[in-house]
Every structure is written in C-alpha cells, then in structure tokens.
Amino acid sequence: xxxxxxxxxxxxxxxxxxxAAYRVLRGKRGQVQAGxxxxxxxxxxxxxxxxxxxxxxxxxxYRTFWISEPKPRMISAAPFCDRVVxxxxxxVIEPVFERRFIHHSYACRTGKGTHRALDRFVxxxxxxxxxxxxxxxxxxxxxxxxxxxxxxxxTIKDPHVLWxxxxxxxxxxxxxxxxxxxxxxxxxxxxxxxxxxxxxxxxSQFFANVxxxxxxxxxxxxLRVRKYIRYVDDMCIFHEDKSYLSNVRACVSEFLPCLRxxxxxxKSRIRQLKEGIEFLGFVVLPDRIRLNQRALQRERRRxxxxxxxxxxxxxSWDNVKESLQAWNAHAAHGDTxxxxxxxxxxxxxxxxxxxxxxxxxxx
Numbered sequence: 001x002x003x004x005x006x007x008x009x010x011x012x013x014x015x016x017x018x019x020a021a022y023r024v025l026r027g028k029r030g031q032v033q034a035g036x037x038x039x040x041x042x043x044x045x046x047x048x049x050x051x052x053x054x055x056x057x058x059x060x061x062y063r064t065f066w067i068s069e070p071k072p073r074m075i076s077a078a079p080f081c082d083r084v085v086x087x088x089x090x091x092v093i094e095p096v097f098e099r100r101f102i103h104h105s106y107a108c109r110t111g112k113g114t115h116r117a118l119d120r121f122v123x124x125x126x127x128x129x130x131x132x133x134x135x136x137x138x139x140x141x142x143x144x145x146x147x148x149x150x151x152x153x154x155t156i157k158d159p160h161v162l163w164x165x166x167x168x169x170x171x172x173x174x175x176x177x178x179x180x181x182x183x184x185x186x187x188x189x190x191x192x193x194x195x196x197x198x199x200x201x202x203x204s205q206f207f208a209n210v211x212x213x214x215x216x217x218x219x220x221x222x223l224r225v226r227k228y229i230r231y232v233d234d235m236c237i238f239h240e241d242k243s244y245l246s247n248v249r250a251c252v253s254e255f256l257p258c259l260r261x262x263x264x265x266x267k268s269r270i271r272q273l274k275e276g277i278e279f280l281g282f283v284v285l286p287d288r289i290r291l292n293q294r295a296l297q298r299e300r301r302r303x304x305x306x307x308x309x310x311x312x313x314x315x316s317w318d319n320v321k322e323s324l325q326a327w328n329a330h331a332a333h334g335d336t337x338x339x340x341x342x343x344x345x346x347x348x349x350x351x352x353x354x355x356x357x358x359x360x361x362x363x
Contacts, residue, residue: 012049086168131272212259
C-alpha cells in the first residue's frame with residue numbers, strides 16, 4: 001500500500017498539542033505534574049511546539065514501579081509533557097494505520113475496547129465447538145526495536161514523524177532481561193538488539209498493534225482464518241475442527257520467530273467453552289459469564305484500600321463513588337448481580353468528618 005507523508009505540520013500544531021494535553025489530563029487532575037503543566041499551559045505548549053519543530057525535544061526519565069496483579073510486571077510512567085507528545089503523535093498517525101488494521105483487533109482503538117472484544121468472544125464462542133487461545137511470551141519486554149521501526153516505515157514516510165517515532169522507541173527504558181535466541185543469531189545477538197517497550201505509554205500500546213498487525217494479516221490473509229480476535233497479545237481463534245486449530249497453532253509458532261517473538265506454549269491451548277474459558281478478566285461459559293475470581297479478589301482489596309484512604313481523608317467521596325461505579329459498570333458485563341450485591345453490601349465508608357456512607361449498589 002502507498003506510504004503516507006505530510007503529517008508533521010498537523011502533529012506539531014498548537015491545536016493538536018492542546019487536544020493532546022487535555023486527553024492526558026483525564027483522570028489525572030489531582031496529580032502535581034498535571035497541575036504544574038496546566039498552571040502555565042500556553043507557555044508549555046509553545047515550548048513543546050518549538051522543541052519539536054527544531055528537533056531539540058528530549059524525552060525525560062521514566063518513573064518505574066512494579067505491580068503484582070494480575071501478574072508481576074514493571075510499569076513505566078513518562079513525565080506529563082512527554083505523555084502530551086505521545087498523544088499528539090498517536091492523534092495524527094492512528095487514522096493512517098487504522099485503515100490497515102483488521103476489524104477484530106480490539107486493544108487501544110477508538111470504538112473497540114475490552115467489552116466489545118468480550119461480546120465478540122461470547123458470540124463466536126457460543127456458536128463454535130472449539131477455541132484456540134494463545135498469547136505471546138513476555139510480549140512487551142521482547143518487542144524488537146528494529147523490526148518495529150521497519151514496520152512503521154512501511155506505512156509512514158514523513159521523515160520528521162519517523163524521527164519522533166524513533167526517538168520515543170530509542171528512549172524506552174530498560175525492561176526485563178529476557179534472553180531468547182532465534183535462527184541465525186550468534187551468541188551476542190540478543191544483547192546487541194534493543195528490545196522492549198515500557199508498559200504504561202499510549203505509544204507502547206499503539207506500537208504493539210502496529211507490530212502484531214503483521215501477525216494479524218498472516219492469519220487473515222495468509223491462512224484465511226475467519227473467526228479471529230486479538231486484544232494486545234491475547235489471541236483467540238474459533239473453529240469446529242480441532243485438527244484445523246492444531247495446524248493454525250503450529251503455523252503461528254513457526255511465524256512468530258520472524259518477529260523475534262515466541263508463543264507462550266503453556267497458555268496456548270485448544271479448549272471447549274463448557275470448560276469455562278478466561279478472557280479479559282471474565283470466565284465465559286455456555287450459559288453465563290462470571291467474573292474471574294482473581295479480578296474479584298483484586299476489587300475487594302481495592303475497596304479495603306479505598307475505605308482506608310477515605311477514612312484518612314486522602315480521597316474524596318466523589319472520587320470513591322466514581323471509582324466504584326466504574327468497576328460496577330465493568331462487572332455488569334457478566335452475570336454478576338448477586339456477586340456485586342455481596343461486594344457492595346460490605347463497602348461502607350466512614351470518615352471522621354461524616355457519618356457512615358454506603359457505596360452505590362449494583363444496577
């Protein structure tokens with residue numbers, strides 16, 4: 001397909017940077033960095049515009065921390081002004097790539113998302129006998145920089161936009177050291193090739209879709225797979241024939257080394273819906289959808305933490321209510337009425353300044 005250029009002027013425009021700043025602000029109004037940036041918004045936006053136009057822009061250091069749920073992984077938080085640049089970049093290049101993405105890739109895409117992916121999984125799963133569920137071993141820490149840059153260049157030709165993409169990729173902080181060898185490697189190849197994108201960046205999520213778009217088209221165009229869903233690196237293929245899915249799994253396992261990735265063999269299996277298949281925090285069965293028990297336990301722990309923070313005056317009641325309503329809306333996508341009632345019946349919040357307040361129940 002024809003490569004796209006002439007994107008830089010739109011990317012560095014004050015209008016685009018202004019829009020990006022307010023997108024980054026969502027959910028972060030109480031953060032010090034957000035307050036500092038918006039305290040002198042006009043000055044900061046014009047400074048970013050000058051630095052980008054002169055190519056003197058330099059990303060700042062990441063703040064890193066580890067989380068243990070749903071699994072241990074390192075999260076990297078970029079400075080606020082860098083996140084504005086990330087959003088400004090994605091605002092401009094996303095529509096270009098969107099025309100090339102397959103329809104049933106759901107992560108980090110406008111009009112898609114977790115619940116759309118879950119709905120499609122249920123619709124196909126309940127009408128098909130077998131499901132091949134796969135994921136990639138340590139996907140973000142092993143994503144190869146050189147292959148990613150080459151993939152971006154197949155679609156974008158604007159040299160200024162490519163400079164910014166390369167800068168963001170090159171300034172990725174060090175990720176987990178996962179040693180993997182592929183055909184043609186020598187002893188030093190895994191050390192010499194830069195790998196890994198920081199989990200927490202909007203650009204990392206977007207670049208993940210760009211990277212795995214090669215796999216998507218291999219499955220859709222090369223193997224002619226019809227019922228295929230991908231959410232980041234979680235992949236599901238539906239078919240009536242178990243041997244067909246076995247062959248597809250073997251083909252994926254052979255293709256991924258071309259991207260310097262490996263299939264997570266232990267989690268890539270063919271199953272039937274009657275066994276109960278976990279997908280995006282839910283367990284899908286033929287007649288119902290349950291919330292994953294680990295997700296339920298995480299929510300109970302989060303409510304206990306919110307109760308403590310509210311009692312100490314660290315969060316407002318409006319923030320607590322907004323958080324609980326968001327989880328309630330998410331859990332409502334499953335058959336969870338009684339479970340949500342049980343969770344909220346124990347969610348009583350008290351502070352020294354107010355009488356007892358009970359969280360909103362399921363609806």
